[in-house]
Amino acid sequence: MNKPRLTLTALNKELEKHFPHVRLARGEGYYYIYSDNEETGLRIAGLYSSGIYVNQLKHLTIEQWIQEVRDLFDEDKNRSMTTNSAEDHGGS
Numbered sequence: 001m002n003k004p005r006l007t008l009t010a011l012n013k014e015l016e017k018h019f020p021h022v023r024l025a026r027g028e029g030y031y032y033i034y035s036d037n038e039e040t041g042l043r044i045a046g047l048y049s050s051g052i053y054v055n056q057l058k059h060l061t062i063e064q065w066i067q068e069v070r071d072l073f074d075e076d077k078n079r080s081m082t083t084n085s086a087e088d089h090g091g092s
Helices: 008-018 040-047 062-089
Strands: 025-026 031-032
Touching: 008 062, 025 062, 031 040
Parallel strands: none
Antiparallel strands: 025 031
């Protein structure tokens, strides 16, 4: 039995369950996250990257897409913690 084709609408519906107000959109050869919600949009704007460099939706499963978005937010947290730690220890 074939899996149903993954659509951007279905993926965004699933992302909403894990990341309220976060949407995925298609760029030129990649996808990116954005939000119409001011607070979430500002948080995304502050991320190191909002892009997921995958050419087609079908190249990842829904679970992998969710993990990719999670990684974008986690990478920013880790980068922030590293910067704060360096500043605490006299680093730059």
